Amino acid sequence: MTETAGGRDAEAVSKFVESFAAQLVEAGMQRMPARIFAALLSSDSGTLTSAELGEQLQVSPAAVSGGVRYLAQQHMVAREREPGSRRERYRVHSDQWYEALTNREAVIKRWEGALREGVSSLGAESPAGRRLSETLAFFEFVDAEVAAMMERWRAHREERFGSAPL
Amino acid sequence: MTETAGGRDAEAVSKFVESFAAQLVEAGMQRMPARIFAALLSSDSGTLTSAELGEQLQVSPAAVSGGVRYLAQQHMVAREREPGSRRERYRVHSDQWYEALTNREAVIKRWEGALREGVSSLGAESPAGRRLSETLAFFEFVDAEVAAMMERWRAHREERFGSAPL
DNA sequence: CCTTAACTTCACAATTTTCTGAAAGAAGCG
DNA sequence: CGCTTCTTTCAGAAAATTGTGAAGTTAAGG
Numbered sequence: 001m002t003e004t005a006g007g008r009d010a011e012a013v014s015k016f017v018e019s020f021a022a023q024l025v026e027a028g029m030q031r032m033p034a035r036i037f038a039a040l041l042s043s044d045s046g047t048l049t050s051a052e053l054g055e056q057l058q059v060s061p062a063a064v065s066g067g068v069r070y071l072a073q074q075h076m077v078a079r080e081r082e083p084g085s086r087r088e089r090y091r092v093h094s095d096q097w098y099e100a101l102t103n104r105e106a107v108i109k110r111w112e113g114a115l116r117e118g119v120s121s122l123g124a125e126s127p128a129g130r131r132l133s134e135t136l137a138f139f140e141f142v143d144a145e146v147a148a149m150m151e152r153w154r155a156h157r158e159e160r161f162g163s164a165p166l
Numbered sequence: 167m168t169e170t171a172g173g174r175d176a177e178a179v180s181k182f183v184e185s186f187a188a189q190l191v192e193a194g195m196q197r198m199p200a201r202i203f204a205a206l207l208s209s210d211s212g213t214l215t216s217a218e219l220g221e222q223l224q225v226s227p228a229a230v231s232g233g234v235r236y237l238a239q240q241h242m243v244a245r246e247r248e249p250g251s252r253r254e255r256y257r258v259h260s261d262q263w264y265e266a267l268t269n270r271e272a273v274i275k276r277w278e279g280a281l282r283e284g285v286s287s288l289g290a291e292s293p294a295g296r297r298l299s300e301t302l303a304f305f306e307f308v309d310a311e312v313a314a315m316m317e318r319w320r321a322h323r324e325e326r327f328g329s330a331p332l
Numbered sequence: 333c334c335t336t337a338a339c340t341t342c343a344c345a346a347t348t349t350t351c352t353g354a355a356a357g358a359a360g361c362g
Numbered sequence: 363c364g365c366t367t368c369t370t371t372c373a374g375a376a377a378a379t380t381g382t383g384a385a386g387t388t389a390a391g392g
Contacts, residue, residue, distance in 0.1 A: 008288075008292075008294075009287075009288075012287045012288060013288065013294075015287070016280070016283065016284040016287060016288065019280050019283070020277070020280040020281070020284065023273075023276050023277050023280050024277075026273075026276075027194075027273050027277075028194030028195070029194070030379090030380085031380080032380075032381080041294075041297060041298065041301065042284060042288060042294045042297075042298065043294060044292065044293040044294050045293070046293075046297060049338095050338075050339065051338085059381070059382090060381065060382055060383075061338085061339070061340085062339095062340075062341080062342090062381070062382065062383080062384095063380085063381055063382075064339090065339060065340055065341085066340090066341095066380085066381080069340090084390075084391095085337090085338090085390075086336095086337055086338045086339075086388080086389060086390060087337085087338065087339090088338080088339070092297075094296075094297045094300040094301060095300070095304065097301060097304050097305075098304065101308075107189075107192075107193050110189050110192075111186070111189050111190075111193075114182070114185050114186040114189050115186070117182065117185070118182040118186065118208060121175075121178040121181070121182060122174075122175075122178060122179065122182065122208060126174075126210065127210040127211070127212075128174075128179075128207075128208045128209060128210045130260075131207060131208075131212060131258075131260045132207065132208065134260040134261070134323070134327055135207065135260060135263060137323070137326065137327075138261070138263050138264065138319065138323075139263075141319055141322055142267075142315070142319075145315045145318070145319075146315075149308070149311045149312075149315065152311070153304065153307055153308075153311075156307055157300070157303075157304075160303065161300055161303075196349090196350085197350080198350080198351080215368095216368075216369070217368085225351075225352090226351070226352055226353075227368085227369070227370085228351070228352065228353080228354095228369090228370075228371080228372090229350080229351055229352075230369090231369060231370055231371085232350085232351085232370090232371095235370090250360070250361095251359095251360075251367095251368090252358075252359055252360060252366095252367060252368045252369075253367085253368065253369095254368080254369075
C-alpha cells in the first residue's frame with residue numbers, strides 16, 4: 001500500500017476519484033469540476049484547499065479556480081475562508097446532492113418557461129401545442145413531487161445518520 | 167405571419183425549437199440532439215423524417231443521422247419504418263420524458279457502483295468512507311422514490327389527459 | 333504602507349468535438 | 363438482379379472547449 005503521511009492510501013483515493021469523475025463526465029458534467037468534486041467527496045475532512053486540489057489532481061491553480069467557480073455556481077461546493085489566512089477551503093457536505101438536486105429545479109423552471117411560450121405561440125389547441133402542454137404538465141408534476149421527496153429524504157437521513165450533515 | 171403549406175407558422179416553430187434547444191444545451195445536452203428533439207416535440211404529428219429534419223434545421227443528413235442515433239440510445243426518440251418505403255420516421259411521445267427519466271436510473275446505478283467501490287477501498291469506518299456511504303444512501307433513496315413517483319405520474323396523466331400517450 | 337501569499341483573469345496553444353461532403357451500405361420496386 | 367432512394371459511415375476541416383503560464387488583484391502581516 002502507498003500510504004501518505006496521513007495514513008490514507010493515496011492510490012486508492014486517486015483511483016476512486018478518477019473512476020467516479022469519469023461517471024459524472026459520462027453523465028454530462030465537465031471533466032475538471034467532476035474531478036474536483038470527487039476529490040472533495042473522498043477527502044476525510046470534506047474540505048481541501050486550492051493547493052491540495054492542484055497537487056492531487058496534477059493541474060494548475062488556474063484550472064482549480066475555474067472548476068471551483070463552476071461548482072460553486074451549481075451549489076455543489078461551498079467556499080470557506082479560514083479566518084486570518086488568505087487560504088480558501090472548498091467544502092462538500094454529505095448532503096450536497098440534496099442541494100444540487102434542489103438547484104436543478106431552477107433549470108426545470110426555465111424549461112417550463114420555454115414550453116409555455118411554445119404553447120401560446122403554436123396554439124394551445126393545435127396538436128403540437130397539446131403535446132407541449134402535456135410535457136409542461138409532466139414537469140410541473142415532477143417539480144412538486146421532487147420537493148416532497150426531498151422533505152422525506154431529510155427525515156430519512158436524520159433517522160439513519162443523525163441530524164448533522166457533515 | 168409566415169405560413170407554410172400546412173398552415174403552421176414556420177417562424178414561430180423555429181423560434182420555439184431554437185429556444186427550447188438552447189435550454190437543453192445549457193443543461194448539458196449536445197446541440198444537435200437537442201435541436202432534433204425540440205423539432206420533433208413541436209411537430210404536429212410528433213414524427214418527422216430525416217429529410218424534414220435536415221431541411222428545418224438546415225443541417226446535412228449525416229448530422230441528422232448522428233443526432234438521432236444519440237437520441238435513440240437515450241430512449242428519447244423511437245425509430246419507425248414506414249412499411250413499403252425506405253424512409254424512416256422519428257417519433258417522440260408526449261410522455262417521452264417519462265421514458266428518458268426512467269432511463270436515467272441506469273446512469274445512477276453506475277454512480278452507485280463507483281461509490282460502493284469507494285466505500286470499500288477507503289474503509290467504511292473512515293470519515294471519507296462514511297461520507298461516501300451517506301451519498302450512496304441518498305441515491306438509493308432517490309432511486310426508489312423516483313420509481314414510485316413515475317407510477318403516480320402515470321395515474322395522474324390518465325386522469326388528466328386520457329390513457330393514450332400521443 | 334510595503335511585502336508576500338493566495339486566488340483570479342486572460343491570451344493562447346492543444347486537444348476535443350462537431351459538422352460536412354463523399355463514398356459505401358441497405359432496401360424497395362420494376 | 364439492377365436501379366433508385368434513403369441512411370449510415372468515415373476522413374477531414376472548422377469550431378468550440380479546456381488547461382496552461384503569466385500578469386493582475388486582493389488581503390494578511392510585519
